Amino acid sequence: MSLTRWMPRAEITKAAAACTALTVEAADWRDLAQDIAAGGGRLLALWGTRRADAGDSLHAVAIVPSRALFVTLPLPAGVTHFAGIDDVFPAAGRMQRAIFDLTGLRATAADTRPWLRHAAWPADAFPLDAGSMPPPPEQPVDHYAFVRVEGDGVHEIPVGPVHAGIIEPGHFRFSVVGEKVLRLEERLGYVHKGIERRFTELPILEGHRLAARVSGDSGVAFSWAYCEALERMTGTRLPRRAAWLRALALELERVANHLGDLGALGNDAGFAFGLSQFMRLKERLLRATEQALGQRYLLDFVVPGGTRSDLSPAGATAIAQCIEQLAVEVPVLRGIYDEHTGLRDRFAEAGTVAPELAAWLGLVGPAGRASAQPLDLRLDAPVMPYPELGVHRCVCEKGDVLARVNLRFDELAESLRLIRQILRDLPVDEHAVAMAPPPAGASAVGLIEGWRGPVVVGLAAGPDGSIRRCHPQDPSWHNWPALEHAIIGNIVPDFPLINKSFNLSYSGHDL
Amino acid sequence: MLKTLHQVLRTGIVTEPPPLPADELRVREALSERIRTVLGRALCIREVDAGSCNGCELEIHALGNPVYNVESLGIRFVASPRHADMLLVTGPVSRHMEVALRRTYDATPDPKLVVAVGDCGACGGIFGSGYASLGAVSNVIPVDVVVPGCPPSPTRILAGILAALSAATARP
Numbered sequence: 001m002s003l004t005r006w007m008p009r010a011e012i013t014k015a016a017a018a019c020t021a022l023t024v025e026a027a028d029w030r031d032l033a034q035d036i037a038a039g040g041g042r043l044l045a046l047w048g049t050r051r052a053d054a055g056d057s058l059h060a061v062a063i064v065p066s067r068a069l070f071v072t073l074p075l076p077a078g079v080t081h082f083a084g085i086d087d088v089f090p091a092a093g094r095m096q097r098a099i100f101d102l103t104g105l106r107a108t109a110a111d112t113r114p115w116l117r118h119a120a121w122p123a124d125a126f127p128l129d130a131g132s133m134p135p136p137p138e139q140p141v142d143h144y145a146f147v148r149v150e151g152d153g154v155h156e157i158p159v160g161p162v163h164a165g166i167i168e169p170g171h172f173r174f175s176v177v178g179e180k181v182l183r184l185e186e187r188l189g190y191v192h193k194g195i196e197r198r199f200t201e202l203p204i205l206e207g208h209r210l211a212a213r214v215s216g217d218s219g220v221a222f223s224w225a226y227c228e229a230l231e232r233m234t235g236t237r238l239p240r241r242a243a244w245l246r247a248l249a250l251e252l253e254r255v256a257n258h259l260g261d262l263g264a265l266g267n268d269a270g271f272a273f274g275l276s277q278f279m280r281l282k283e284r285l286l287r288a289t290e291q292a293l294g295q296r297y298l299l300d301f302v303v304p305g306g307t308r309s310d311l312s313p314a315g316a317t318a319i320a321q322c323i324e325q326l327a328v329e330v331p332v333l334r335g336i337y338d339e340h341t342g343l344r345d346r347f348a349e350a351g352t353v354a355p356e357l358a359a360w361l362g363l364v365g366p367a368g369r370a371s372a373q374p375l376d377l378r379l380d381a382p383v384m385p386y387p388e389l390g391v392h393r394c395v396c397e398k399g400d401v402l403a404r405v406n407l408r409f410d411e412l413a414e415s416l417r418l419i420r421q422i423l424r425d426l427p428v429d430e431h432a433v434a435m436a437p438p439p440a441g442a443s444a445v446g447l448i449e450g451w452r453g454p455v456v457v458g459l460a461a462g463p464d465g466s467i468r469r470c471h472p473q474d475p476s477w478h479n480w481p482a483l484e485h486a487i488i489g490n491i492v493p494d495f496p497l498i499n500k501s502f503n504l505s506y507s508g509h510d511l
Numbered sequence: 512m513l514k515t516l517h518q519v520l521r522t523g524i525v526t527e528p529p530p531l532p533a534d535e536l537r538v539r540e541a542l543s544e545r546i547r548t549v550l551g552r553a554l555c556i557r558e559v560d561a562g563s564c565n566g567c568e569l570e571i572h573a574l575g576n577p578v579y580n581v582e583s584l585g586i587r588f589v590a591s592p593r594h595a596d597m598l599l600v601t602g603p604v605s606r607h608m609e610v611a612l613r614r615t616y617d618a619t620p621d622p623k624l625v626v627a628v629g630d631c632g633a634c635g636g637i638f639g640s641g642y643a644s645l646g647a648v649s650n651v652i653p654v655d656v657v658v659p660g661c662p663p664s665p666t667r668i669l670a671g672i673l674a675a676l677s678a679a680t681a682r683p
Contacts, residue, residue: 120606120643133642141610161611164590166558166571169608190607191562194643201639210637216566216662260572273515279576280525286573297566297662336514507564510605 003039003064006032019068019381019445026082029058029073033085036062036069042362042375043089044068044447045456045473046096048103050129056105058082059471061445061456068381070445070458075105084109091362091478102128102196116189116510118142127197128469149175149183157492161190168506172495179491184484192510199470200462204230204437205304207467211457212299214472215508219299220246220253221450222457222472222508227304228383228446229459233438240427242306243384248422249298249307251415252289252319254451255326256282256297258366258412261503265405266337268497269346277333281326288322291315306432316423323423327416334409347402351486351498354399361485364478365453367502370407371399377449389418404501437465452476452505474508526580542669543584545676549622550596553585554676557595557619561612561651562605562644566662567629571599573665581669592616597624597675599668600652602632604645616652624675625654628668633657655679 006022024032036043041064049057058073075082084107086093096107097115104126106112114123119142121127125134149156154177161169171187195214199207211226212219224246231238259282266274286296292315293301294308301308311319337343353363358371368375374395378386394410396403443460453475462468483502487495546554558571574581575588589595592615604612616623627648630636635646648654655678658671 118607127642136606136642161608162559162615166560166568166588168560168563168565168568169611190611191560191605192607192643193562193603193605193638194641195638197643198638198641213564213566213637213661216564217569219566260569273519276577277518277522279573280522280578283573283576283578296664297569299566299661332514332518336518339514505565507562 047471215505223302225446225457232444233442305435370403476504563601567601
C-alpha cells in the first residue's frame with residue numbers, strides 16, 4: 001500500500017506550512033503508520049489529549065517526502081486504548097509510555113513500564129486528565145525495572161541522576177565487561193516539571209514564554225514553533241521582516257550551540273585548547289547578540305505576531321563584525337582539529353550509528369545528518385523565510401563522533417553564510433503585527449528545524465484566549481534511544497565524548 | 512602543533528583584567544579577596560541542576576570560559592558534593608529531583624553555602640509549583656543567596672557567589 005491512497009481523505013489545511021491534516025479511524029492508525037514508514041517517512045511527534053466534553057484523541061506529526069502530515073485519531077467514548085506503533089517507529093515506544101503516564105491513554109505495546117512518572121504522582125492519576133492532582137505518594141523514590149545483563153564478569157555501573165559536571169540530571173545504567181559496554185539503559189524524567197499541564201494555566205498569547213523554556217538552549221526554535229502554530233490558527237500574515245529576524249535569531253542560536261559543542265568535544269577528548277578557543281568565540285557571539293537583540297540567549301525574542309524588538313543598524317553592524325571574525329577564526333580551528341592526530345584517534349569510529357540503523361531508529365537533526373539521514377525542516381517543510389534563503393543541506397555518512405564533529409563545522413559555516421545573507425537582504429517593513437487570540441477549538445502545529453533537530457509544537461485553543469492543549473516535542477525523543485545503540489562495544493571512558501557528540505536535551509525530553 | 516601554538520599566541524590572554532572601573536570587574540577583585548578571607552584557599556563549587564530548562568547551565572558554563580576565567584580567582588567546579596564548599600543550584604526543583612538534591616546537600620561539608628541561580632531557583636519562575644514542581648530551591652534546602660534572572664548573566668552569578676561568601680563571614 002502506498003501513501004497516496006490516504007490523500008483523497010486528507011485536507012490541505014492551514015494547520016502548518018506545507019502540512020496536510022488527516023483524520024483516521026482506529027482501524028487505519030497502524031496501516032497509515034506502516035505506509036508512512038514504507039514511503040520513507042518519519043514520525044516527528046506523538047501525543048494524546050483527554051477531553052471530557054469532546055472526546056479523547058491521539059495526534060501524530062510525521063514528515064513524508066515533500067510534506068508534513070498532522071494526523072488525528074479520535075477515540076470512541078469510553079475507549080482508552082490505542083494500537084501501538086513502536087514496532088514501526090521505535091522512538092514511539094517511549095512516547096507511548098509517556099502518553100500513558102500523563103493522560104491514561106494506553107498503547108498496546110510490550111513495555112508498559114512508566115517513563116516520565118517516577119514517584120511524584122500515583123499511577124492511577126493522570127496530570128493531563130485530572131482536574132486536581134492528588135498529593136504525591138509517601139514513598140519518595142520508586143524502583144525502576146532495569147533490564148539485567150547476566151553472565152561471567154558482567155557488572156553494572158549506575159551513573160546519575162546528579163552527574164560529575166555542569167550537566168542536566170538523568171540516570172545511565174551501564175552493563176560492562178571490563179571496560180567494554182555491553183548495554184546502556186537510560187532512565188530519564190528527573191526534570192519533569194509538568195510543563196504540558198502548566199500550559200493550560202497560561203493565556204494563549206503568553207504561552208510562547210513557556211515554550212521558549214522547554215529547553216533553554218533551543219529557546220528560539222520552541223518559541224518560533226509555538227508562534228507558528230498560533231499564527232496558523234489566526235491566519236496572521238507575518239511581515240517579511242519579522243520572519244527574517246526570526247531566522248536570524250534561529251541561526252545565531254545554532255551557531256552559539258555548535259560553537260559550545262565543538263569546544264566541549266575537544267575538551268572531552270583531552271584537548272582543553274579547543275574548549276578555551278570555542279568558548280571565547282561563543283562569548284563573543286553572545287555579547288554581539290545581546291547588543292543587537294537585547295539578550296545573550298534569545299528566550300524572549302520571538303513573540304506572537306513577530307519579534308519583540310527590531311534590529312537597529314548598530315545592532316546589525318555588531319552581528320556582522322562578529323560573524324566576519326567567526327568566519328576567519330573557525331576555519332583555523334577546524335584545521336587544527338583536522339590535523340590533531342590525538343583528536344582524530346578519539347573521534348574516528350567512536351560511537352558509530354550506521355546509516356541503516358539511523359534510518360530504522362529515526363535519528364534526526366545534526367546527529368541524523370551525520371549518519372546520512374538528510375531531513376532538515378528548513379528544506380523539507382520550510383517556513384518563511386527559508387524558501388527565500390536557499391539553505392544548503394549538510395550531510396555526512398559515517399555516523400561516528402568524527403562525522404558529528406565535521407557536520408557541526410559544516411553547519412556552522414552554512415549558518416554564518418545565512419546570517420550574512422539575512423543582514424544583507426533584510427526586508428524593510430514591520431518587525432511585528434498585533435495578534436488577537438484564536439477562536440476556541442482551533443488547532444495547528446508548528447515545525448521548526450532547531451539546532452538539535454526538528455522541533456514540533458502542537459497547539460489547541462480553548463475559550464477566551466486560553467490554551468486547551470499544548471504539546472512540545474523535542475528532537476531528543478528520537479535520538480536518546482540511538483545513544484543506547486551508539487555506545488555498544490565502546491569503552492566506558494568514551495561515553496562522555498559520545499554523549500556530548502549527540503548533546504541531547506533532558507529538560508526538553510522530560511517536560 | 513605549530514598551528515596550535517600559533518593560535519594560542521595570536522589569541523593572547525582574553526581574561527578581562529581586574530583593575531578597570533567596570534562593575535563586573537570590581538566583582539572579580541572583591542571575589543578573590545573574599546575567597547581568601549573566608550576559606551583561606553580555593554572555593555569548590557558543586558553545580559546541581561534540580562529541574563532547570565538548561566538555560567542557567569549555559570551561563571554557569573560560561574564562567575569557565577577564558578573571559579570570566581573563574582579558575583584564575585580560585586574557583587573550581589568539582590565532581591562530588593563531598594569536595595564542595597558551595598552548591599550552585601538551578602531550579603525549579605522537580606519532585607523527581609527532590610531526593611537527589613537533599614542527598615547532595617547532606618553530603619556537602621561546612622560551610623555548605625547554597626546559591627540558588629535563576630528566576631526558577633529563586634521563586635519557581637514561569638514553571639511555578641504544581642504536581643511535579645516544588646518551585647524555589649529554598650522550599651527544599653536552606654539557601655544563602657538567590658540570583659534572579661532568566662538566565663542571569665555570568666557576571667550576576669559571580670556577584671551572587673560573592674554575596675554568599677560575604678554572608679558566610681557574618682555567620683556565627
